[in-house]
Amino acid sequence: MSAENDKILTEITENDYKYGFVTEIETETIPKGLNEEVVRLISAKKQEPEWLLEFRLKAYRHWLTMKIPVWPHLKLPEIDFQDVIYYAAPRKTPKYSSLDEVDPELIDTFNRLGIPLEEQKHLAGVAVDAVMDSISVKTTFRETLAELGIIFCSFSEAVKEHPDLVRKFMGSVVPYTDNFFAALNSAVFSDGSFCYIPKGVRCPMELSTYFRINAANTGQFERTLIVADDDSYVSYLEGCTAPMRDENQLHAAIVEIVAHDNAEVKYSTVQNWYPGDKNGKGGIYNFVTKRGICKGDNSKISWTQVETGSAITWKYPSCILKGNNTIGEFYSVAVTNNHQQADTGTKMIHIGKNSRSTIISKGISAGKSQNSYRGLVKVLKGADKVRNFTQCDSLLLGDQCGAHTFPYLEVDNETAIIEHEATTSKIGEDQIFYCNQRGIDTETAIGLIINGYAKEVLNKLPMEFAVEAQKLLQISLEGSVG
């Protein structure tokens, strides 16, 4: 499929990443580099309480003793952590109580991203916390949610308005000592979202955070904390984009989820950070620590992720299944194209009796990319009658890409039933030609096949996200079968 496909390939890969624009807005940044002074400066800018500054400093000092992990199947370039700006905020800050006060440029930016900040314009049933660079710009539907006792606000506000909750749970799932990037985030995190669902409340709308990197040379370090009290339910969405820039940008986030007795949290991500150009220039380095704890009995945490962006992705949304009869789920589609690299997967730590986990991972590799699944299923001694099912599929487009799986199994209890299935397949030219012969062009054919392949995961996404995600998959892979 040589000539024609080469043409399509060139056209598409040279096509704009749809979200690659830059917002011309006055940004306040601090000088490049990281030291204790910078940590103090960030904390001061955010007028934080002493305990939080202490937390940051401890994290920073710990970070200094750590090294960047070398075990992922990634070619990590040297990252100069002194060459990053650790705080950038749209000038007219901080938070806007009314939309009238928000810079029209910002409203326009989020409109272009499909995230209108006007509540009446918004997708019915989705509340959004919009975060640009280091700052939460606007949280919609706060009042509506507050009537139910649901707290949904930026992390900074939560620190001010609900310090006890934040203090109790921040770092309880991902301690700052957890890993290099978690320590870094804990030292310099700027903003993010906070959500608390009180006992017995089913959150009536999807909550979502939209992360946008805009400023150049900056890193984005946000944290999200979700606490679901007994018998509550919430579905949470996360989206992200960034401008096209030639230099790489660092994103190191933390997401912590705490689910109490009988609570259920669904966390869905459509990750579409700028992946770099077709030659591998630019793109986001995405190092994220996401972990939830099913603390109470019968609680459930589900991670669903569609990963299409970033030059490098390092991310393992995990579940600690502490309570009895708890459920952890991980559904993932990870797409890599051109020179992208992804090392992603999950950890299911079974502590509670009768805890169950399901892992469905669908990797799609194209171009010269490398796509790895890395997953740990760990069953502790006291965890009787644990069940795990893992399905790990790889789909290859072309023969210059790589797909790898690294499953780890640590089982200390004989009653556990662990199942693992894995497949590797390829989109064949004969499949494409069969579609062509029925009048379906190559791009559409790939879309059909990919969406069929990823269906199990896409079906887990909330409706309006699923459609977006389908389109995104197709766009990410356009021109990649040759």
Add this chain to the structure above:
Amino acid sequence: MLEINNLYASIEGKEILKGINLTVNPGEVHAIMGPNGSGKSTLAAVLAGRDLFEVTEGSAEFLGNNLLELSPEDRARMGLFLGFQYPVEIPGVSMVNFMKTAINEQRKYNNLEPLSASDFLKLMREKKEIVEITSSLTNRSVNEGFSGGEKKKNEIFQMAMLEPKLAILDETDSGLDIDALRIVANGVNKLRTKHNATIVITHYQRLLDYIVPDYVHVLYKGKIVKSSGKELALELEEKGYDWIKEQY
């Protein structure tokens, strides 16, 4: 409808088609026969636009267009259908979704609105009857886990859905038991009109008892070495291909 002139094609430098001439008019049924490895499937693939094969000489015109310049999908949208000798499986893509995409791509090409979901399902039901296909098949992924016979029926079902102007059926009869053969042949006959044409590629005379051709051609070593009426098929059945091989 189809006019092939002195067509040469090769793969990896190996010449497979060596000067094919063939004219097909609306309403006609042509049978192409010949021993294995003669180039029958290659001819079908070249006409459908498989770029594994390189056309080195000659021309092919379809409905007044230079066929060889069109993309495979445009050839299909214009009404050229290939029933594959070996239909491929496409896991995860449901027949319904696949056919709906195919039909609507064709409609778009012809400046028609996409079919509504209900019209589409109605059409599916109608056409399924023609090839006596059970509904469970259309709920599955394209050809996935289909038996040999089911795959062939599925090809005819797709042909019925797409209503091509020219259908090239590549060994649609091979591997079929007599009932399936009858169903497939009936399907093809039901779809015959004055306006469309069919090229039946087959190894055996058997199918031609059911689908009666206007012309029979023998393809051997990349050339059509003999063309005649339907009686040629009987002669081949009787004498085998050896006398052809000896002669050419």
